[in-house]
Amino acid sequence: MNELAISAQGLTKQFKTRGGMVTAVENLSLRVTPGETYGLIGPDGAGKSTATRVILGLLTRTAGESSILGFDSMADSYEIRERVGYIAQQNVLPADLTVMENMRFFAGVQCVSAEAQKKRIPELLAFAGLSNFTNRLAGRLSGGMKKKLALACSLIHEPQVVMLDEPTLGVDPVSRREFWSLLGDLRAEKGLTIFVCTPYMDEAERCTQIGLLYGGKLIAAGTPTQIKGLLPGHLLEFTPAQFAAAQQRITGMEGVLELQTYGEKLHVFVDDVGARKAQIEMALAAEGIAHDDLREIEVRMEEAFISLVQQQTEKVGV
């Protein structure tokens, strides 16, 4: 048996559309070891869902290889389906079944024995905080509760791997936090391998390994710290009064590696904080641009991601 929980090599998926072939995932390679929480991070349309579905065998692949727990995504579909839990991006639990009926249904199709169901269903409902809603129709649950029900249903057969496609989409911040703490419990208690797709950078920080997906391609992979470490230099943040003018002035200045906009703020990557901070302040003063303090801040996943995407597009542009 393969020691990898999930693996993909050179995975490519193209869709035939009226406008021709669309490449949704291109030459994707990734390795997820058991017990890891792997985050596939990327903006809308990056190909996260497509990659997940191809790995699960829900879509055919155009090229490459992929497997879960050593089972090939295409050839061993049923072995995979017995051992993996999945929450699709669109909430697709039968809305006209109650919470309990949903749990029973998924337990039934996964052939969970009656005794095991008696024990596990109440446990999972309590875990998901749904014990008081067993008779409510799934369609009448709040967004966060729907996702928790989906999680509970996907765990009913005690899978070794769960794959969650944007599990916090359309969920309020409090419920998002709750959901992630449930995932944390699962990893700690059961050693579950979790594969999660998300566009939220703050969620990426909670993963042990991440892959950044952009335009169907994996542009970086590693631990969150490693990814952030890929960035050159240090990060300065400030809010100028004349945004466009400040942006124009600073671009291309000596020692400025990269400039990102962040709402009303400017994020400036510099090679040396001490030297460049004074230099920028002087330049702005010369132009008569008022601004608040320039401060050095910790690089977050968000800045790292934007930076990596910019590098990528520059490479393609050249």
Place this chain on the structure above:
Amino acid sequence: MPKSLRRLAALIRKEVTQLLRDRRGLAYMLGLPLLQLFLYAYAVNTSVYHIPTAIVDQSRDRKSREFVQALVNSQYFNATLQLENGAEVMTAIDKGQVRAGVIIPPHFAADTDRGSATVLMMLDGSDSASVSSGYSAAALVAQSYASHLATEQVQRKGIRTSALAGASALPITTSTRVLYNPDMIDIWFLLPGLAGLILQTLAVQQAALIIVRERELGTIEQILITPTRPLELVLSKMIPLLALCLLTMGVVVGIGVFWFGVPFQGSFFLYFWLTLLFIASSLGLGLLFSNRARTQKQAQQQALLTMMFGLLLGGMIYPRSAMPAIPRFIGDLLPMTYFVRASRTIFTKGVGLRFVWTDMLALAIYTVVVVLLAARNFKKRLD
């Protein structure tokens, strides 16, 4: 219990819960067939004119000759043969020389004057159109000619004859229903076929939508990710619908028998099995459409086409014997064709398995083939 059966049980329980929870869908499934039944019953007129008819005039008086003339004048009958007795008429019908026979017993004129005249009408039960038109026409003529023709005596006699002969032999009666709406009698002959058309339409349509709908909604994804096999999924969609369609069929036939007074001559047990096979094969066909279609619209169109073919080619209205080879072959591809023939035989002739087993076997084979095809065509993936 094998895993496959456990999964099937879980899937069926889910389908049943969802079906029962969808009140509007249920009302539609039970209501639409009844609407169709009443519409067809009151609106369809399948009159056939100039039915070749054998005449047995045992009375040979002025009134009997007038009666025969009135039948011919009605345009519904052509007096093509003169015979001696009922047995000869039966033979002529069996040989296909005539489609109907009119037997006027001795002393017709005298009996008419006394108000107790009886005329026996024999009609070829295998040709619903002639039977229904002939019956209504004869009933009308009988009424206009001698409005107080006796009924009971004749009815008993008629039933005896039909049991004896195996071919439909129907009395001329002057029941109030005939008096107010002569064409209503069509339903007697239409019902066994009409039930087939209505149920095939319902079964194919419901089944055709059921899987492709989940595909369009996206709910199929969460089912596909379970270890459910295609055949299990197909059967789980089919079995609850089968129960529902059987119920609907029971209601349709029940209304036909108790409301429209259609006589049911055969064995209910046999009829149940015939119906079961027929509905199973229709559902299988619908599921095959559902698994091949990309959108609900496509599936709906295929279901509609099946209904049209069923109406025209299934033998309910137009006799299949008169069809050219290609339409007849298309008819052979419809479950309805087998059902209509067998249904009529059981309904009106009251004969046993011996006469309908070929059609039932055909439906059984049809069901197996089409369900396996549906499972094969089920897409295990999203693309």
